[in-house]
Amino acid sequence: MPGALIDKILAPGAVSTVFQPIYEVNTADLNPVIIECLSRGPASTNAAHPGVFFEYAQLKGAEPLVDRACILAALHAVARIANCRRFSINVFAATLGQDAGFVPWVAQQLERLHLNPSNLIFELVEHGEAWDAQILLSSLRDIRALGSQIALDDVGLANSNFQRILDCKPEFLKLDQCIVRDCDRDSRRQALLKSLGIIAKDLGSTLIAEGVETHEEMTVLRRHDIQLFQGFLFSRPVSAAEVSALLDATVVPKPPQRVPQLEYKRLRAI
Numbered sequence: 001m002p003g004a005l006i007d008k009i010l011a012p013g014a015v016s017t018v019f020q021p022i023y024e025v026n027t028a029d030l031n032p033v034i035i036e037c038l039s040r041g042p043a044s045t046n047a048a049h050p051g052v053f054f055e056y057a058q059l060k061g062a063e064p065l066v067d068r069a070c071i072l073a074a075l076h077a078v079a080r081i082a083n084c085r086r087f088s089i090n091v092f093a094a095t096l097g098q099d100a101g102f103v104p105w106v107a108q109q110l111e112r113l114h115l116n117p118s119n120l121i122f123e124l125v126e127h128g129e130a131w132d133a134q135i136l137l138s139s140l141r142d143i144r145a146l147g148s149q150i151a152l153d154d155v156g157l158a159n160s161n162f163q164r165i166l167d168c169k170p171e172f173l174k175l176d177q178c179i180v181r182d183c184d185r186d187s188r189r190q191a192l193l194k195s196l197g198i199i200a201k202d203l204g205s206t207l208i209a210e211g212v213e214t215h216e217e218m219t220v221l222r223r224h225d226i227q228l229f230q231g232f233l234f235s236r237p238v239s240a241a242e243v244s245a246l247l248d249a250t251v252v253p254k255p256p257q258r259v260p261q262l263e264y265k266r267l268r269a270i
Contacts, residue, residue: 005045005047006065008042008045009042009047009057010066010069011042014041014042015041015072016039016040016073017038017040017073017074019036019037019038019077019237019238019239019242020235020236020237021035021230021243022034022035022036022088022208022229022230023229023230024229025227025228025229030234033086033228034085034087035078035084035085035086036087036088036090036123037074037077037087037089039053039070039090053066057092058094063092063094064094064095064098068105070089071089071109072109074087074089075106075109075115077240078113078115079114080240081240081244082244083244083247087119088122089120089121089123090153091122091123091124091125092126093124093126093131096124096136097131097133097135097136098132099139100135100139103146106146107142110146120146120149121148121150121171122143122151123151123152123174124150124152124164126164137167140167140169149171150168150170150172151170151173151174152168152172153174153176155173155176155179155196156176156178156192157176165205169203170205171206172205172206172228173196173200173206173207173208174207175208175226176211179193180211180212180221183217183221184216184217184219185216190220190224193220193221193224194224197224206227206228207226208226208228208229209228210230212231213231213233217233218233
């Protein structure tokens with residue numbers, strides 16, 4: 001109906017983009033090597049909260065439409081960052097499994113904006129299985145043909161599973177914060193890190209630890225040969241202007257500061 005939230009989300013210019021860098025360890029310093037594009041819904045609605053935004057898209061079965069709106073906004077934002085190198089965009093697995101024209105559409109937008117497809121990482125978000133497996137596999141082949149890479153998000157959480165790893169053959173596995181958080185104080189989490197490290201190495205994938213908030217967590221992650229980090233210890237989600245400045249800087253991590261769980265959930269994108 002007119003004025004429904006989905007209409008507000010899909011209105012031109014309604015979706016905005018913020019960025020959170022992913023850092024690579026280089027001796028004592030860290031260097032931003034990838035920027036993740038995080039979408040935010042219309043500021044005047046409940047969809048401004050990322051959790052509500054994407055849950056609503058799922059409830060409405062509107063993942064492909066919402067993904068197109070988010071990615072179009074993200075690509076336009078990235079095109080305005082002159083020093084942007086590699087960047088990632090989040091996409092529902094359901095979108096790749098329902099919309100056979102999605103990846104060709106992304107390719108068209110990249111060409112129009114003069115963005116190099118080889119700098120793009122499709123970050124696959126998996127929630128449920130409301131898709132066609134053959135369309136999903138075809139979309140994954142389209143991503144490879146484009147020259148882009150694949151990351152599997154939220155590894156260790158809910159629907160993320162080994163079947164999807166086999167299907168996607170991802171270059172990156174993003175460890176969910178449920179494994180990362182308090183890994184310095186939990187031997188079970190450390191056992192998972194060890195096992196996932198072996199799996200990633202054998203599959204030729206690189207692990208990314210997300211939700212890193214303390215030096216102690218980073219130390220344990222480095223001990224398990226993880227070299228790529230994302231989290232509030234290094235940077236919160238920031239604007240295009242702020243991320244451009246970060247891309248030109250080498251960052252020394254801030255002193256440990258535990259971020260309240262509720263605040264983290266409010267700020268991070270699914």
